[in-house]
Amino acid sequence: MKKKEFYSLGIMSGTSVDGLDFSLIKSNGEKNVEIIKNKFFEFEINFRKQVFALIDEFNTRSNKNTNSKKFKNLDKQFTNFVYDKINLFFKELDFSFEKIDVIGIHGNTIYHSAKKKISIQIGNPNFLTQKFKKPVVYNFRENDLLCGGQGAPLVPIFHKSIFYSKNKNVLVINIGGISNFTFINEIKLLSSDIGPGNVLLDKFCEVYYNKFFDIDGKISSSGKVIPELIKEWSKKKFLNLPYPKSFDNFEFQLKDYIKSNDFSKTDLLRTLTYFSALIIKRVETFLPDSVDEWIICGGGSKNLTLLSDLRKIVKKGKIFTSDNFGFDPSFIESQAFAYISIRTIKNLKSSFPETTGALKSSISGKIMLPK
Numbered sequence: 001m002k003k004k005e006f007y008s009l010g011i012m013s014g015t016s017v018d019g020l021d022f023s024l025i026k027s028n029g030e031k032n033v034e035i036i037k038n039k040f041f042e043f044e045i046n047f048r049k050q051v052f053a054l055i056d057e058f059n060t061r062s063n064k065n066t067n068s069k070k071f072k073n074l075d076k077q078f079t080n081f082v083y084d085k086i087n088l089f090f091k092e093l094d095f096s097f098e099k100i101d102v103i104g105i106h107g108n109t110i111y112h113s114a115k116k117k118i119s120i121q122i123g124n125p126n127f128l129t130q131k132f133k134k135p136v137v138y139n140f141r142e143n144d145l146l147c148g149g150q151g152a153p154l155v156p157i158f159h160k161s162i163f164y165s166k167n168k169n170v171l172v173i174n175i176g177g178i179s180n181f182t183f184i185n186e187i188k189l190l191s192s193d194i195g196p197g198n199v200l201l202d203k204f205c206e207v208y209y210n211k212f213f214d215i216d217g218k219i220s221s222s223g224k225v226i227p228e229l230i231k232e233w234s235k236k237k238f239l240n241l242p243y244p245k246s247f248d249n250f251e252f253q254l255k256d257y258i259k260s261n262d263f264s265k266t267d268l269l270r271t272l273t274y275f276s277a278l279i280i281k282r283v284e285t286f287l288p289d290s291v292d293e294w295i296i297c298g299g300g301s302k303n304l305t306l307l308s309d310l311r312k313i314v315k316k317g318k319i320f321t322s323d324n325f326g327f328d329p330s331f332i333e334s335q336a337f338a339y340i341s342i343r344t345i346k347n348l349k350s351s352f353p354e355t356t357g358a359l360k361s362s363i364s365g366k367i368m369l370p371k
Contacts, residue, residue, distance in 0.1 A: 003101070004028055005026055005028045005032065006027060006028070006101040006102060006342045006345070006346075007024065007025075007026050007036075007102075008025055008026075008027065008100070008101060008103070008339070008341050009022065009023070009024050009086070009089075009104070009338060010022070010023045010024075010025065010104045010106075010337040010338025010339070010340075011082060011086075011103070011104065011105045011334060011337070012106045012333045012334035012336075012337050013078075013106065013107065013108040014176050014177065014299075015176055015177030015178065015199065015249045016176070016198065016212070016213070016299065017048050017051045017108060018042060018043060018048070018212060019040055019042040020040070020041045020043075020081070020082065020085060021038070021039075021040055021330065021331050021333065022037075022038065022039045022040070022041065022086075022089050022334060023037070023038050023334035023337075023338050024036040024037045024038075024089075024093070024095070024338070025335055027161075027338075027339055027342050029339065029342035029343040029346050029348055030348075033158075033161055033162055033335075033339060035326075035327070035331075036095065037089075037093055037095070038328055038330075038334070038335070039089055039092075040330070040331075041085045041088075043081070047077060047081075050077075051074060051078075051110075051122075054110055054122075055110055055111070057070075058110050058111040058120065059111060059248070059250040064111055064118065064120060066120060071110075071122070075122045075123065075124055076124070078107070078108060078122045078123055079122075079123055079124040079128065082105065082123065082128065083127070083128060083131060086103075086128075097132075100132075101135070101342075101345070102134065102135045102136070102137060102341045102342060102344075102345050103128065103132065103134050103135070103136045103137070104136075104137040104138075104337040104338050104340060104341030104365070105123050105125060105128065105136060105137070105337075106121065106123075106138075106140055106333075106337050107121030107122050107123030107138065108121055108122050109121050109248070110122060111248075112141070112151060112152070112246070112248045113248075114145060114149070114150040114152075114246050117146060118145070119139075119141040119142060119145060119151050121138075121139075123138065125138035125139075125366075125368040126368055128368075129369065129370050130370060130371065132370075133370040134370065135345060135367055135370070136367070136368045137337075137341035137345065137365040137366070137367055137368075138365060138366060138368060139365060140337065140340065140364045140365040141154065141364075142366070143351065143362040143363060143364060143365075144351040144356050144358050144362055146362075147351070147358040147359050147360050147361075147362050148357070149244075149351060149353075149356030149358030149359075149362075150192075150193070150244055150245060150246035150357050150358075151246060151356065152180070152246040152356065153174070153182070153246075153356070154336070154337075154340065154350065154364055155332070155336035155337075155340075156172075156182040156190075156191040156352075156355045157189070157339075157340070157343070157350045157352075157355075158332075158336035158339045158340065159182040159184060159191075159332075159336075160184050160189055161339065162325070162327060163295055163325065164184050165184075165292075166186065167186070168185070168292040168293055169183070169184075169289045169293075169317075170183070170184040170291070170292065170293045171184075171283070171284070171287070171291045171293070171294050171295070172184065172297065173194075173283075173295070173296050173297070173298075174197075174298040174332065175198060175276070175280070175296065175300025175301060175303075175306070176197055176198060176298045176299060176300070177196075177197060177198050177199040177249045178193050178194070178196065178197055178199065178248070178249065179193070179194040179195060179196070179276065179279070179280055179300065180192060180193045181194055181280075181283050182355070183287055183291075185289065188288065188354065189352065189355060190243075190288075190354050190355065191244060191354070191355035191356070192243040192244035192245055192355075192357075193247045194279055194280055194282075195238055195239065195247060195252075195276075195279045196247075196252040196275075197276055197280075197300050198213065198298075198300050198303075200254060200257060200272050200275075201213065201214055201220075201272050201273060201276065201303075202214075203253075203254045204254060204265075204272055205269070207254065208265045208269070213299070214273070214305075216302060216304050217273065217303035217304045217305030217306055217307075217308075219266065219269055220266070220272075220273040220303075220305045220306075221270075221304070221305045222266055222270075223264070223266035223267040223268070223269055223271070224267050225267075225270055225271050225274045226267055226270075226271045229257075229263075229268075229275075230274065230275060233257060233275050234278075238251070239279065239282070243357075244354075244355065244357040246356075257272065270305070273305050274309050276300070276306060277306050277310045277313060278313065281310065281313045281314055290316045290317070291316055292317050293317055293318055293320060294310070294319040295320050295322055295324075295325065296310070296319065296321045296322070296329070297321065297327070297329040297332040298329060298332065298333075299329075299330060301321045301322070301329040302329065307321075340364050340365065343363075343364070344363055344364060344365040344367060345367060347363065348363070349361040349362055349363050349364075350364040351363075351364050
């Protein structure tokens with residue numbers, strides 16, 4: 001394509017399955033990135049429960065049947081929701097849809113296994129392509145998996161485009177259900193998943209407080225860290241797996257961490273929060289250079305208790321959130337998939353051996369063109 005800059009709509013549904021993040025950007029797919037609009041659309045509770053039930057089914061049964069009635073029904077519900085919200089997004093925005101060059105839809109991950117080279121999401125790109133008569137980029141993880149990579153993280157190339165700082169070692173920490181890092185300097189771009197970010201905290205809040213998450217970390221702030229549990233959890237096998245590595249929310253079950261009622265629920269949540277901070281801090285010991293700036297993004301960046309823990313235990317480098325650089329922490333990933341979609345239609349690679357462990361670099365995503 002000969003255009004210098006493109007308008008791209010990125011649509012992302014994260015591991016919390018709380019809703020859709022929409023980001024409209026203008027970019028050349030390289031250094032220039034302008035954020036035009038971000039918006040969140042919440043899922044209904046019943047739909048969330050159906051998605052979690054399907055995730056549970058796909059992760060506990062050997063047959064990953066994408067032709068089942070249950071899968072097709074959820075896929076249709078999800079796609080119709082996306083379709084309706086795209087229309088609403090542009091109705092509310094003083095921006096002509098005709099200007100859009102590409103739509104990037106990640107969908108909601110139902111099953112992901114780097115070992116089996118499988119990543120399954122709900123969301124029908126063909127339906128959206130034919131309805132909107134625009135190219136749709138989808139299935140972002142498959143090419144990297146087929147190249148021997150983890151299929152994640154995919155956003156480091158976007159992190160580099162917006163957070164690179166000359167003569168500085170920058171560490172971007174995305175705290176979603178799973179936390180991951182991107183290390184950026186003039187020579188290197190390194191990345192990997194880390195471990196549980198919000199996943200255990202959110203599950204705990206749902207079970208013990210009937211809440212989706214700990215808003216601002218207020219509940220955990222009144223608890224105390226339980227040292228013996230931190231000592232026990234620090235022996236978890238995932239911590240010693242070599243980088244780069246990838247995880248799925250399903251790999252971290254609350255029952256493997258909370259095994260008794262000997263402690264108050266507030267102290268347990270406080271300890272889980274501290275553990276999330278502690279495993280993020282461990283990343284710096286594996287990096288080739290000391291960190292000058294930590295940039296925190298993702299939903300976990302709004303957990304003030306978790307941020308406070310990080311600021312106390314990190315010894316080198318100043319800690320910021322992406323807000324400090326003009327990027328809303330909640331929409332970094334939807335912005336990233338809008339950006340990656342531009343790179344895909346420009347035939348530019350977005351996945352690299354240093355970020356996913358793949359044997360070679362690859363283009364992220366397939367392109368569905370309107371007929």
